[in-house]
Amino acid sequence: MIARLLVRLIALAALVYLVLPLVVIIGTSLTETSYLAFPPQGFTLKWFGVLFNDPSYVSAFITSTLLALAATIVAVLLAVPASLALARYVFAGRAAVSSLLMSPLLLPYVVLGAALMQFGTTIGLVRSFEALLVGHVIIVTPFVLRSVLPLLTPEQRALEEASMDLGATPLATFFLVVLPQIRGGIVSGGLLAFISSWINVELSIFNTTAALNTIPVKMFNYVQYTIDPTIAAVSAITIVAAALVIILLDLLMGLDMLSERHR
Amino acid sequence: MIAPRTRLALLLFAPLAFFVAFFLTPMVVVAVSSVTADDGSLTAAHYARILLDQYHWDVLWVTFRIALATTAICMLIGFPLAWYLVRIVRWRAWRRTCVILIIVPLFTSNIVRSFGWMVLLGRTGLINQGLLGLGLTERPIRLLGTETGILIGMVYILMPFVVLSVGNALAKIDTAYEEASADLGVGPARTFWFVTLPLCLPGAVSGAIIVFALAVSAYVTPALLSGGQITVFSMLIFQQYSSVFDFHYGAALSVTLLVLTLILVTIAGRIGDGGRKAA
Numbered sequence: 001m002i003a004r005l006l007v008r009l010i011a012l013a014a015l016v017y018l019v020l021p022l023v024v025i026i027g028t029s030l031t032e033t034s035y036l037a038f039p040p041q042g043f044t045l046k047w048f049g050v051l052f053n054d055p056s057y058v059s060a061f062i063t064s065t066l067l068a069l070a071a072t073i074v075a076v077l078l079a080v081p082a083s084l085a086l087a088r089y090v091f092a093g094r095a096a097v098s099s100l101l102m103s104p105l106l107l108p109y110v111v112l113g114a115a116l117m118q119f120g121t122t123i124g125l126v127r128s129f130e131a132l133l134v135g136h137v138i139i140v141t142p143f144v145l146r147s148v149l150p151l152l153t154p155e156q157r158a159l160e161e162a163s164m165d166l167g168a169t170p171l172a173t174f175f176l177v178v179l180p181q182i183r184g185g186i187v188s189g190g191l192l193a194f195i196s197s198w199i200n201v202e203l204s205i206f207n208t209t210a211a212l213n214t215i216p217v218k219m220f221n222y223v224q225y226t227i228d229p230t231i232a233a234v235s236a237i238t239i240v241a242a243a244l245v246i247i248l249l250d251l252l253m254g255l256d257m258l259s260e261r262h263r
Numbered sequence: 264m265i266a267p268r269t270r271l272a273l274l275l276f277a278p279l280a281f282f283v284a285f286f287l288t289p290m291v292v293v294a295v296s297s298v299t300a301d302d303g304s305l306t307a308a309h310y311a312r313i314l315l316d317q318y319h320w321d322v323l324w325v326t327f328r329i330a331l332a333t334t335a336i337c338m339l340i341g342f343p344l345a346w347y348l349v350r351i352v353r354w355r356a357w358r359r360t361c362v363i364l365i366i367v368p369l370f371t372s373n374i375v376r377s378f379g380w381m382v383l384l385g386r387t388g389l390i391n392q393g394l395l396g397l398g399l400t401e402r403p404i405r406l407l408g409t410e411t412g413i414l415i416g417m418v419y420i421l422m423p424f425v426v427l428s429v430g431n432a433l434a435k436i437d438t439a440y441e442e443a444s445a446d447l448g449v450g451p452a453r454t455f456w457f458v459t460l461p462l463c464l465p466g467a468v469s470g471a472i473i474v475f476a477l478a479v480s481a482y483v484t485p486a487l488l489s490g491g492q493i494t495v496f497s498m499l500i501f502q503q504y505s506s507v508f509d510f511h512y513g514a515a516l517s518v519t520l521l522v523l524t525l526i527l528v529t530i531a532g533r534i535g536d537g538g539r540k541a542a
Contacts, residue, residue, distance in 0.1 A: 010344065021380055119285075
């Protein structure tokens with residue numbers, strides 16, 4: 001009984017710990033003072049106004065979003081055929097291919113960023129949207145792969161064969177049979193990919209410039225010198241956006257993976 | 264009809280070409296560059312420089328100390344939280360809310376979350392306000408720029424991984440084992456220790472590995488919460504590439520971090536497998 005109480009206490013404290021910084025940031029973004037104050041003093045949305053009137057923030061928002069979108073699309077285009085190959089065929093080097101495509105998950109991003117920068121300087125792929133894109137595709141592809149691969153089960157394979165036996169072309173089979181069945185995996189993997197790209201600093205930081213900047217890198221450079229409510233406002237926007245995406249994901253596929261009935 | 268071999272080749276061509284061109288090749292470039300001198304000849308000088316300089320050993324020690332402590336604290340707090348969510352909470356809506364509360368920080372950038380702690384840990388931040396208000400301290404405690412500050416932020420950022428992997432493992436355990444153990448007259452504590460814990464050990468170990476690997480290579484959180492007072496390994500790499508422009512030396516540092524991480528992750532993986540066999 002005491003153990004149970006203790007677990008409850010630690011769990012509730014941990015939940016407070018997880019939520020506190022986010023609440024503090026959102027609160028701070030509403031303060032009327034020009035320094036960070038929590039609890040906020042007064043209530044104003046002026047810091048959000050400052051952001052939307054600052055072209056450098058607006059362009060960083062646009063760059064981040066376009067980059068994440070492009071990286072996600074390319075990652076889906078690479079990961080879907082790769083997962084079909086890995087799930088459907090037995091071939092020499094299959095394990096090697098799979099670990100090559102998955103290893104960016106375990107590799108330190110700073111190491112990968114440095115490697116891409118060093119390689120990029122030799123082939124002239126630096127400080128450009130393309131240079132950013134290449135790195136982001138590498139780190140987000142495993143997310144799509146990981147959520148599509150488990151859906152390509154033997155049962156799904158049987159339906160595919162039925163479709164082929166009935167005379168559908170491979171292409172028709174793919175679009176009419178396979179794609180609808182892995183759509184959920186593509187959507188959830190794609191959302192994870194999009195977010196991971198949108199929030200990345202370690203990789204982007206090697207290739208951003210004053211003119212070509214992503215939101216997290218801009219914030220990173222900013223908070224090292226000054227902290228004021230504008231930063232809290234940008235942060236608040238990203239927190240609310242993340243929360244909306246999560247709630248969307250939860251409604252789409254149910255994130256309650258911790259329920260016992262799940263097994 | 265296209266032959267299976269051709270179809271396989273068609274499927275794998277684009278992903279493999281992309282990964283070889285922009286992932287494998289850059290990593291090989293780094294590995295090669297770490298053992299070459301400016302004139303292109305082979306040398307071990309960069310590694311010798313790392314090994315012989317006491318400063319690097321200090322940075323490595325700080326980095327691993329922070330990573331180990333982060334992993335341990337994440338487990339100590341994350342395990343009870345996972346247990347609470349899987350075994351204690353009965354109300355589905357609340358569990359769902361909790362899961363969302365755990366995942367939202369995961370989907371928010373390290374910058375934002377570290378920034379939150381910069382605000383909380385500052386001299387006039389909420390933590391100091393609280394400590395002063397409760398009379399626990401006479402004057403504000405310095406938390407930013409200390410290892411404690413970094414640890415608070417790192418645990419915060421990495422704990423969700425533990426909760427999710429331990430929680431998933433716990434949710435998969437068939438409670439019949441525990442009931443059987445209880446029916447045979449074994450007390451709850453012994454049942455937990457000899458039945459439940461070994462069964463969720465693989466999940467716990469994989470969570471710990473993720474946390475450790477991410478903690479060793481963390482850059483943003485230590486950079487923001489150290490206030491320039493404490494250097495961790497990834498900062499050395501970044502400095503070499505972005506301000507010193509010594510790519511050979513930076514490459515040697517990268518390879519060192521990579522190899523050390525891989526060794527520790529492999530050892531941890533072995534322990535996890537041992538747990539699986541024991542179960």
